[in-house]
Amino acid sequence: MHLSPRPAALATAAASLVLAAGCTASGGQGTGPKADAPQTITVWHGWSADAEAKAFENAVAGFRKAHPNITVKVVKDQTDDRITNAIRGGNPPDVVASFTTDSVGQWCQSGAWQDLAPYIKKSGVDLAQFPKAVQDYTQFKGRRCAMPLLADTYGLYYNKALMKGEQPPKTMSELTALAKKLTVRDPDGTIKVAGFMPSVQYYEHVPQHIAPQFGIRWLTPEGKGGFSGDPNVAAYLKWNKELIDWYGYANVKKFLRSMGQEFEASNPFQKGKVAMAVDGEWRTMFLKREAPKVDYGTAPAPVADDRAAQYGGGFIAGTVMGVPRGSQHAQAAWEFVRFLTTDTAALVGLANELGNVPSTIPALASPDLRLPPQFATFLQIFKHPASTTTPPTPNGNDYVVKFQQFVQDQWEPGRVRDLDASLRDLDNRIDKSLQLNGG
Template identity: 75%
Template structure:
């Protein structure tokens, strides 16, 4: 979930850090049975008690939004007092679990570590609670159900979400309609690009490089239908035709710009989460980004007339148009929680109560994570936000599968694209992808996957 105070690094750097952090999580429950189990420890939910909840939000308006969202919980459960602890990171959460003194509820901005948490038991298996509560998981879109579990162990619940789509500058588009296919996107990007006499890029119609902010493989390659891993959990890049389709599209547009021109443009870019962002500056005509960008546009570039649409899909896959990449914040009950039954009641309320979700979504500019909350008349978000609500509930929207070592398989793929593919250092793509598969599989094997 992006807000101006929370993310100071680019998504690529954040994900590289997340993968390294995920590797350390293997120590959290080395002696624990895989998957863990709901402990049910502590007083019953109906008894008077105080639960401690750790979350990562830190800015005053974020903290207040969380407080407002949980206010209804105390009304429904007057015996349970909620102590909120802000600005908590995955490392602090892991250290608390490792030390045997965790809070009662924990949340994370990334889904990258869900596989590790579920497998190790660092976050409790919520299935017994879900069954006892008769909670219908179909109130969440399919992709959301996927990123909150690992191999049948559901150790997390979704708390707000991110959905990705195409932003376009209406003035630069000059009446053109947003593209629905990558063929249309490529042609339009070339028409809208403005170059200096020496060929350098003054205005990019669309910047395909994985080094451009949110144009990381998850958000673009997912639109090509990449499977990421085989059904049995192995790397499948070499055998997936969608991988080659994505890579060939990426390289063809980079070559049209000229790799040196792309590098110069990337070096000239401002900060992603500041007004110097090139889309907000009118230096990029179209870009894939998350729903939070609507809030940034409102605050930092209110004069820019822009629209949003689903990200394009390859020709021949038009039936999938309207879908996109989705992910989000997750919340759960850590192993060793002293008030586990009450903690579950809190998690259930915050992740399924429409009023709480809408209150939170309105304040943070994120997507509420249940199907019912998506159509709430109380949502107060800009018109351009509707695209992301639609993408989120689209049955073809997808996410990346969890693994025991976080998003290492994505990090390795992005490094391959950034360091070898885009610069033109790959002479045999088939061989290079097989080599990449072997590296990913070796890493998964070391992690116990």
């Protein structure tokens, strides 16, 4: 979500963010002085690099001009754990921003982040300015405790020189055929250039970003584990394993061990070692900064062959903002949240400086956006009706983590003998975890 290294999907352990039911912090909607009274609010966000922090301060400048009575104290580099501990301890800031949309279910259900519905209604904020997927990841079971601030949108990057005139694939069968055609090997099978690396251990090729292109539903309508009853899960796994086996699992592991760091110049796509890769919109900024000579294009990620009508969509997540329980200036805090998440100039400024997608439909069309031509793909994916996100739960992304662990540790190495039984076991473990957390 930002230019500093981002945590991998498996790193967002749900257990680290579970809030105790008995949070001691008090305060709720309408508490504290009125928004037009002189006061100071404290804002915590997770951006850490100097350029990122400056971009946030530039956006805040617009709020300060519009609300001269409110002094804003900004604190950078704040993690979700620090936010959680401050709420538990009854001494939270007035506004919090997090990169972890997977935790919205926990925050909403526990009340750790206040219900914003009364503020939204009173302010007349039109939620239709946000795409449906964005509306989905900022609420849980009808309780909207977060507002979106910028977005991550995932699409396909392709190296034009390595593509040799080929057009970007639109279906998974096209992707597979082109991956094989573009792959270059040594005589012993070692992968010199991967047409496309299917392993979930390849950076952003985690199930959360690619499996939605097969239409998987993640959970049942009742909020239970839904992997065993979803034929699209089996379709995703079959595609993954067939391409893994074509490369050879040992060759895949060898290639993975040779990769550079995702957020350094040694990233294999930037070094011409990968022809096509699924990645977030921020990669355009890294390429501009670290590999300006790479001639590349972008396109929506391919979809399963039976989902051609959904081509153009992709996975969406993003930064969220909220007012924590215990805020001593809740009304002024809401005015700050409302401004940063709906003001077009503020969002466009952040998008230009951070290289993320502005999170309202009006901001997408702003003539003031100054982003690389390849960025336009992600603006289109963001507002595409087929774009999706992972559903929130009371224990965060635990079900996503468990599925990725299954794919990484059992499926890709070929250790699964009975897929149906394995997926039923996975669903049972997911359900037990959800029950322990009030799901």
